[in-house]
Amino acid sequence: MPLLSDFMLSVLPTDYIPKYLKSYIPGETPLSTWPVVTTALASYLAIIFGIREIMKDRPPQQLNTLFRIHNAFLSLGSFILLVFMAEEVGSIWLTSTTYGTMCDETSWTEKLEFYYMINYYFKYIELLDTVFLALKKKPLAFLHVFHHSATALLCFAQLNGKTSVSWVVISLNLLVHVIMYYYYFATAGGARIWWKKYLTSMQIIQFIIDIVIVYFGTYQHYAATHYNHLPHWSNCAGTETAALFGCGLLTTYLGLFVNFYIQTYKKPAKGKKPVANGNANGHAHNGNSYKKD
Template sequence: MTFLQYWLVNHPTIVNFSWTQGQTPGSSPLFLTLTVISYLSITCLLTHLHLPPIKPNLLKLITVVHNIVLLVLSLIMAVGCILSTLLHPPHLHWIICIPPQTPPTGPLFFWAYVFYLSKILEFLDTLLIILSGSIKRLTFLHVYHHSTVVIMCYIWLHTSQSLFPAVLMTNASVHVLMYTYYLSCALGLRPRWKRLVTECQILQFKYSFLAMAVMLWFHFTGLGCSGIWGWCFNIVFYASLLVLFVDFHAKNYGGSKSIKVCDLDKRP
C-alpha cells in the first residue's frame, strides 16, 4: 500500500499538480476546439478514402499494443483515483460534492487530467476501426461518444466539477473490462461476455443520475458544490448517451430489458 500510495498519490508530480488554463498542456479552449474538430474532420475524411490495406499481422500487433496500453492505463487511473479520494481530500464526501472555489490542484485533479488526455488517446479506437475495414462498426454513437467525452473531461478540470471522482472511478473500471475484451479479441479469442461490456455502461449512466441527484441535494442544502454549470452539461450528455446505448442494446441484443451481463461496447 505504501508503494502505491507514493506513486499514485504522494509523488511530487501528483501532489503538486495544478491545472492552469493556458499553461497546463492541453488546457486552452483553442486546443480543445481544434482537437475535437480535427477528430471529426479526419474521421470523416478517412471514411471516404480508399486506404491501402494494412498487413493483418501488423494491424493485429498495433491493436494488441493499443488495447494493452489503454487496459493498463485504465487500471492505473481507477486505482489512483480511488486512493486519492480515500487519502487526500479532507472529507470523503468530496467524491460527490467538492466545495465551491476549490482550485483544480492535487492528486484528484491530476487523475482527472490523465483521464482527459486518455480520451484523446482513445481517438485511436476510431482509426483502428477504419484501418480494419469495418466501417459499419463506426456508428454515430461511437463518434459522438469519443468527441463529446473530451469536452466533458475538460469541463471537469476547468470548473473543479463535483462528482467527477465517482464518474472517473466507475468509467475507468468499466474500461478495464472493455479493453480486456478487445485485447482478447485481438489475440484471437472470443469471450462469451461481449454483451457484458453495453449493459454495464447503461447501468453506469443510470447510477450516475442517482449520484447527480445526491450532489444537487448537497448543493442546495449545504454550502454548495463546485462546478454546477458543468453538472448541467453532464446530465444532458449522460441522458443522450443512455438513449443511444439503450437503442444500440435493443438492436444488437433483441431489446432485452433485463441486465444479465455488462456490455460497454464503445466500438459497436
C-alpha cells in the same frame, strides 16, 4: 495516507516537471482552452472521415499488433489510474463523510486533479479507436463518434468547473475501460469470450449510477445556493455550467446506449440474427462491440 502515490512521487523527478503539467492551469496546461479543444476534436472528425474516403477503394488494414498494443495500454493504464484514484478518495473519506467526499470543495485535491488530467488525456488516446475502425473499413456509427468526441469535452468541462463528484464518474468509467479494453485485446488475439453482451449492460448501469450522482450533486448545489427553502445538506462544489453539461450529456449517453442495446440484442431484423458480433460497432467502439466512455 496514500502510500502508492507517495512512492510514485518519490521516484519521479517531479521537481523538473512544469507546474502546468502537474496542476490544471487553463491556458497553460495542454488542451486547456476551448479553441484548442474544439480544433483538436474537429481535426479528429476530419481525419476519421478522411480516412474512410481514402479507404473506399483500398483493402481493409489488419493492424492486429498495433491494435492489441493500443488496447493493452488503455486497459492497464485505466487500471493503474483507478488504483491511484481509489487510494486518494479512500484517504479523503477516512477524514470526511461520504457526502463530504463527493461534494466538499476540499475533495478536489491536487492529486485527484492530476489524475483527472491523466484521465482527460486518455480520452484523446482513445480517439485512435476510431482511426483503427476507419483503417479496418468498419462502420463509423454515430454513437461511437459522438461518444468519443463528447467524452473529451465532458472531461474538459469538469476540469474547468472543478466538480467535486467527478471522481465517481471517472472511477466507474475507468473500471469499465479496464474490462472493455482487455476484451478487445484478448479477442484480437483470438480469444473467444462469452460475456461481450454484458459490456453494454455494464455501461448502461454505469450511466444510471452516474446520473443519480450528478443529478443529486446538482440538486444540492442549486438548493444550497438558489433555493435554500428546499431540503438539502450543503453545497456540492463545482460550476453550474459544468454540472448542467454533465447532467445533459450523461442523460444523452444513457438514452443512446439503451437504444443501442435494444436494437442490437432485443430487436433482430426479420429473418436475421441479432447483430451481437459488433459489425455495427457493438457495445464498445473497436468494431467488435460499442464502447463507453
